[in-house]
Amino acid sequence: MTAAAPAPRAALDDIPAYVPKPPQPPAVGEFHRLFLNENPYPPLPSALSAIAEAAAQTNRYPGILPDRLVDALARRLDVPLDHVVTGPGSVGIYQQIGQAMLSPGDEVVYAWPSFEAFPIVVKMAGAVPVEVPLRGEAHDLDAMAAAITPRTTAVLVCEPNNPTGTAVGAAALKRFLDRVPERVLVVLDEAYVEFHRTPGAPDGVDLYRDRPNVMVLRTFSKAYGLAGLRVGYGVAHPRVAQALRKCAVPCGVGRVAEEAALAALLAEDELFERVDRITAERERLATALRAQGWPVPASATNFLWLPLGARSSAVAAGLEQRGLLVRDFPGAGLRITVGTPDSNDLLVGVLEGLTAVR
Ligand SMILES: Cc1ncc(COP(=O)(O)O)c(C=O)c1O
Structure with a gap:
């Protein structure tokens, strides 16, 4: 790097850099x-055979979006096709959210500590992180609602929370959502939802249905065991979903990833x-x-x-x-x-x- 190298956007200054390192012994x-x-x-064996079969076609591009997977997810979740968003992992969808929904100076409220990608996504967009400390180990939803200002454009809620593993439950979450103004996007990150199948656990897909400002993010990386293939998905109302799709990297979910995810859905x-x-x-x-x-x-x-x-x-x-x-x-x-x-x-x-x- 020389002093003459072009300057990146100042918004990136505060984002930790991944420094390439030589392969470790x-x-x-x-x-x-x-x-x-x-x-x-x-x-699973069925996912592995889908992977092998799809691998034989990797000289071909996948679809711009993984249409077969989108269709399968829409059916599985009982949502319209155009409400489904996908990306290379749910972190890929966070990047779409940053590009599509956040502008410089916007405030984004989230709990802390929570998912480590939150500050990165927010800062990358030039938006302002508003971190609300957990109360004990759990989201302090009252404090989060109080932190929303006229400049807030999004709230990120990780339910259950990474890294503390805690869940706030459906009733508290509903009360919180009712307090968030409709103009504020709520991203409900349910990366671990499959491990939380107890009475009283929220189902983000139910919560988003009659709340146009709520979207849900899920992933094939955890319960579905496909972290290495990078497939995430979400549901959002069409205005948001369409904006996110505009920002998706074309062909960002590869064919192998799509076929493996489809096989995993069939082997639930x-x-x-x-x-x-x-x-x-x-x-x-x-x-x-x-x-x-x-x-x-x-x-x-x-x-x-x-x-x-x-x-x-x-x-x-x-x-x-x-x-x-x-x-x-x-x-x-x-x-x-x-x-x-x-x-x-x-x-x-x-x-x-x-x-x-x-
Ligand atoms: C809360 C949360 N959201 C999203 C992700 C990202 O998952 P993906 O592999 O789908 O990008 C993780 C991964 O650890 C996570 O903990």
Whole structure:
């Protein structure tokens, strides 16, 4: 980089840069990836054969948008075709939201800590993040409603919340939505919704139906186990959905990704057996860790949050030494993905030995 290189937009100055790094030497021993909230199980056999079949056609472009998948989602969710939006992961749809719905100087309200992409999307658009601290580990919906000003154009709500795993529930969410002015877009991020199938859990698709300012985002990356293929989707009312589609990268969902997602939708019974296994493991893990004295709030997701404050980095380092890679939020806590039973057993064993740092 030289001083003469053209200057990027000033709005990017405040966004953390991904610095390209040389490929790392292969990790020695077995590593347990518990830091990205991935599904620990490989894709289903039917998804793998759809992937192989589609791979043979990768000399051809996919559709500008994944029409077959959009159609399948519209049927599955019982929404009109033109309400469905797609992208390369739901983060791809966030970029569309930033481009289509946010202007420089707009205020965007969201809880913090919440999904790490929120400040990036907002700042990339030149908009202003308005971060409302969680109350305990959960969204403070009253404070969020109070933070809405005439300059607010969007509110981002992650239900259940990443990284704390907490859910506010349908009743509180409805009360909140009723307080948001109709001109403000509410993005309801339900990346983990499939892990929250309990009575009282909200269904964003029901909530959006009679609220033109509400849109829902979901993903094939978590419960559906296709994080590596990058497929996200959402539902929004046509004015918003059409604007988002205008900003979508053409052919942004590849053919392999589309076919795998279609196969996964057809195999939901099998997938939900896995989801049940993961949620059962989540409860086993939470119970074991609480018995060791760790603070573990109830989680409605495929991960646990340990609010360890200043101790979180030391505990993360201790776990890493044993091959357990978790997500450290220095000074706040650890987010630990529920892994396979073997990873979880190891985690419980290693954390037992780390109780001195607890
Ligand atoms: C709350 C939330 N939203 C969206 C995403 C992004 O998912 P995708 O893989 O669909 O881009 C994640 C991923 O961790 C997430 O935690």
